[in-house]
Amino acid sequence: MKHLFFKLLIIVLSIFPVFAFSQITYEVKSHAIVVSGSSNLHDWTATVGTATGNCEVYTSDLISEIKDINIEIDAQTLKSSKGSIMDSKMYDALKTEQYPKMIFKSVQSKILSKTTGITKVLISGNLTIAGKTQKIDMIGFCQLLQGGFFLTMGSKNLKMSDFEVVPPKAILGTLKTDDEITISFKITLNPVTN
Numbered sequence: 001m002k003h004l005f006f007k008l009l010i011i012v013l014s015i016f017p018v019f020a021f022s023q024i025t026y027e028v029k030s031h032a033i034v035v036s037g038s039s040n041l042h043d044w045t046a047t048v049g050t051a052t053g054n055c056e057v058y059t060s061d062l063i064s065e066i067k068d069i070n071i072e073i074d075a076q077t078l079k080s081s082k083g084s085i086m087d088s089k090m091y092d093a094l095k096t097e098q099y100p101k102m103i104f105k106s107v108q109s110k111i112l113s114k115t116t117g118i119t120k121v122l123i124s125g126n127l128t129i130a131g132k133t134q135k136i137d138m139i140g141f142c143q144l145l146q147g148g149f150f151l152t153m154g155s156k157n158l159k160m161s162d163f164e165v166v167p168p169k170a171i172l173g174t175l176k177t178d179d180e181i182t183i184s185f186k187i188t189l190n191p192v193t194n
Contacts, residue, residue, distance in 0.1 A: 022058070022059055023056060023058050024056070024058075024148075026055055026057060026189035026190060026192065027052075027053065027054040027189060027190055027192050028051055028052055028053045028188075029189055030188045031048065031051045031186070031188070032047075032185070033048035033051055033183065033186075035078065035181055035182070035183050037178055037181040037182070040176050042082075044086065044177070046078045046087075047078070048074075048077060049079060050077040051071060051072065051074070052072050053069070053072055054068075054189070054192070055067070055070070055189065056068045062114050062144075063111070063142055065111070066106075066109045066121055066142065067106070068106065069106035070103075070106075071103070071104045071187075072102070073103075075099070075100055075129075078094075086168065089168035092168070093130075093165050093167070093168045094129065094130050094165060099130050099131040101128075102128065103126075104126070104128075105126050106123055108123075108124050108125075109121050109122065109123045109124070112139075117143055120140075120141055120142075121139070121142055122138075124136070127163075129163040132162075132163040134163060139154055140152050140154040141153050141154055145188070148190075150188070150189040152185070152189070154185060155182055155183060155184040155185070156182070157180060157181070157182050167179050
């Protein structure tokens with residue numbers, strides 16, 4: 001009876017391949033996060049200086065699931081392409097003294113496609129800006145890199161008014177920024193070693 005069981009087990013394992021899934025915790029190693037928009041006078045960008053965060057990635061040969069994405073941006077490290085006066089206006093609009101962090105926490109993610117090592121993911125979560133939280137959906141493109149790193153990139157269009165942020169003005173109200181902005185991100189994460 002024992003030999004029959006082992007023979008059946010070998011047959012089953014040879015018919016159905018066994019995939020070794022692993023769960024890896026990653027944390028932010030480096031980032032390029034840019035907020036861009038326009039005004040009645042010119043386009044503008046603001047670059048994020050400091051961002052931290054982590055996520056859980058489940059893999060076999062490719063990414064099979066991404067969970068628990070947490071990203072925190074230090075809003076007071078945003079630097080505008082238009083100089084320190086716009087920096088000051090931006091900090092006031094974002095209420096950075098009261099709400100120094102912009103925070104994204106995922107609720108769920110869904111793999112949309114996997115091609116040539118790149119996984120397209122629909123990520124749903126809660127984004128908090130200036131103390132106001134909104135649910136957002138965005139598309140991310142993810143890739144496992146040599147050395148065990150994890151790369152994610154994408155962009156999301158938002159309206160400042162959805163977060164009760166009044167678009168900044170400057171030059172005695174002559175310069176008026178538009179309500180719509182785009183957040184673009186390219187984040188490389190390290191595997192966390194215990």
